[in-house]
Amino acid sequence: MEDKNQEMQGAHNRKKNVLDFRKYTKQIWLAGLGAFSRAEDEGTRLFDSLVKVGEELESKTSDIADSTVGVVGEVKDRVTGRVSDTKEKVERALDERVNSTVSRIGFASHKEVAQLVELIERMEQKIDDLTEEVKKLRSKK
Template identity: 40%
Template sequence: MSEESDKKPENDPQLAAKVKESARQIWLAGLGAYNKAEEDTGRFFERLVQEGEQIENKTRGVVEKQIKSVETRVDDVRQRATGTWDKLEHMFDERVSGALRRLGIHRREEIEALEQRIEALESELKRLRGKGGADEEE
């Protein structure tokens, strides 16, 4: 009976040592895999960050070009609109001035010019009267 118990696998010292060594190797392989995964994760993360920065730089350039393009277009439209508005304003002023002239209403500049001429004539008249009065007294 003792021979039968010696032949059982759980009683075999070599088999037990092999199982123990296999378990240790599996454990060490697991530790190595964990360590490798941790290292690879760090490098992988760094690589992802670098790629993200590259993509950001590329897209930033594209976006900046698009923004400049839109700004240029807006400036062109603004200039055209301003030019058109100035032309319309000028045409409106001319038409209003023409209508007022036809109605006999003079522009402010014309009235101011006439007032200046009247003042100049009054001054000249006073000066001439002053000379004339001095001649009459002699």
């Protein structure tokens, strides 16, 4: 009876661990999305602010506006580059956190599972080969 209670408790703990992992993974994902969104919003606000300054300058003089258009384009390119860089950094950080969490919990990585599948396939082939050899030996008797 006690063994059965321990088994049920173990099953409950495994289920809870899986649920905790899913919750933690979702939180990491949401944090990454939030960071990406914030970086994108801040880059957009900076760009919008620069456009507004450009519009004011254009209304004052056409000469200043012509030169400002080039500057705004360059700044837009830099801001866009920064947003892209920030996005890549967030993605890398998110990947590292998820991989670290998966590793800490003890789940097998995709690479480890692929290696195990390959090993099983090779073992199955060897078993098939040995089975054929045994059949041939038995048929010779």
